[in-house]
Amino acid sequence: MAYNLLKGKKGIIFGALDENSIAWKTAERVHEEGGTFVLTNAPIAMRMGQIKDLATKTNSEIIPADATNEEDLQNLVEKSMEILGGKLDFVLHSIGMSVNVRKGRAYTDEKYDFTAKGWDVSALSFHKVMQSLFKADAMNEWGSIVALTYMAAQRTFPDYNDMADNKAYLESVARSFGYFFGKEKKVRVNTISQSPTPTTAGQGVKGFGGFISYAEKMSPLGNASAADCADYTISLFSDLTKKVTMQNLFHDGGFSNTGVSQEVIDVFTE
Numbered sequence: 629m630a631y632n633l634l635k636g637k638k639g640i641i642f643g644a645l646d647e648n649s650i651a652w653k654t655a656e657r658v659h660e661e662g663g664t665f666v667l668t669n670a671p672i673a674m675r676m677g678q679i680k681d682l683a684t685k686t687n688s689e690i691i692p693a694d695a696t697n698e699e700d701l702q703n704l705v706e707k708s709m710e711i712l713g714g715k716l717d718f719v720l721h722s723i724g725m726s727v728n729v730r731k732g733r734a735y736t737d738e739k740y741d742f743t744a745k746g747w748d749v750s751a752l753s754f755h756k757v758m759q760s761l762f763k764a765d766a767m768n769e770w771g772s773i774v775a776l777t778y779m780a781a782q783r784t785f786p787d788y789n790d791m792a793d794n795k796a797y798l799e800s801v802a803r804s805f806g807y808f809f810g811k812e813k814k815v816r817v818n819t820i821s822q823s824p825t826p827t828t829a830g831q832g833v834k835g836f837g838g839f840i841s842y843a844e845k846m847s848p849l850g851n852a853s854a855a856d857c858a859d860y861t862i863s864l865f866s867d868l869t870k871k872v873t874m875q876n877l878f879h880d881g882g883f884s885n886t887g888v889s890q891e892v893i894d895v896f897t898e
């Protein structure tokens with residue numbers, strides 16, 4: 629169901645790789661709610677992904693940008709304002725990648741070049757995106773910036789590897805930049821801590837099948853899907869959440885506050 633919550637609002641959506649991506653589902657929902665946007669992804673991902681189909685479906689333009697490259701980001705912000713005809717109301721940062729995870733390096737055997745690259749892509753890029761927006765004065769008052777994170781920032785999930793550290797940094801950047809964006813521009817900045825979700829990035833985590841089933845059994849409401857996450861993100865882009873900022877918001881069916889569930893007890897009861 630659509631509520632016209634984003635009518636007249638303009639933004640940038642990072643990270644739609646394929647139709648499983650959280651950013652893809654969010655772009656579809658933003659479009660349904662009357663928002664307009666520019667889609668962006670790393671040039672290397674654009675060749676693999678089907679982002680053009682999404683652009684056609686949502687009447688959007690695509691501007692390639694590597695989120696670790698400041699020049700790309702400046703160009704993206706400038707061109708987006710030109711295309712959309714003014715300042716922005718929302719930005720979604722839905723980006724993550726660990727080279728150590730990709731190359732099968734354990735947390736106790738990190739290759740630090742890989743660590744640095746993964747940190748740049750997954751965590752520092754959020755600062756770079758916000759600094760580009762801030763310096764260009766590209767956000768309208770009461771705009772909203774959201775990034776996606778995972779609970780491994782607070783609790784250890786061994787196979788999440790160095791992404792746990794990246795997410796802790798990302799969440800801290802949301803708080804720190806959220807202060808300045810709030811004070812100086814009346815813009816809110818939050819992270820959504822999402823359930824495990826079957827996407828390209830999600831499935832890169834070792835043992836993802838067990839991970840997602842465990843979370844499903846531990847969550848009183850069950851895991852939140854990518855479509856559920858899109859709905860929640862829409863609410864944070866809308867005018868209904870104007871005073872929510874500098875928060876890490878758990879969107880996980882209750883997983884983060886559950887000690888144990890009956891279903892998990894049953895597995896261990898003979």
Ligand SMILES: NC(=O)c1ccc[n+]([C@@H]2O[C@H](COP(=O)([O-])OP(=O)(O)OC[C@H]3O[C@@H](n4cnc5c(N)ncnc54)[C@H](O)[C@@H]3O)[C@@H](O)[C@H]2O)c1
Pocket residue numbers: 642643644645646648649650651669670673693694695696721722723724725749776777778821822823824825826827828829830831
């Ligand atoms: N899938 C999960 O289980 C899960 C759970 C919690 C949080 N998240 C987070 O959600 C976000 C989106 O991931 P997803 O699950 O939709 O997977 P996804 O693989 O569909 O999206 C990740 C995106 O990051 C993009 N990306 C990688 N390097 C980039 C770069 N240098 N510049 C610009 N973009 C780049 C990829 O091209 C891709 O579009 C990530 O931050 C991820 O960590 C995912």
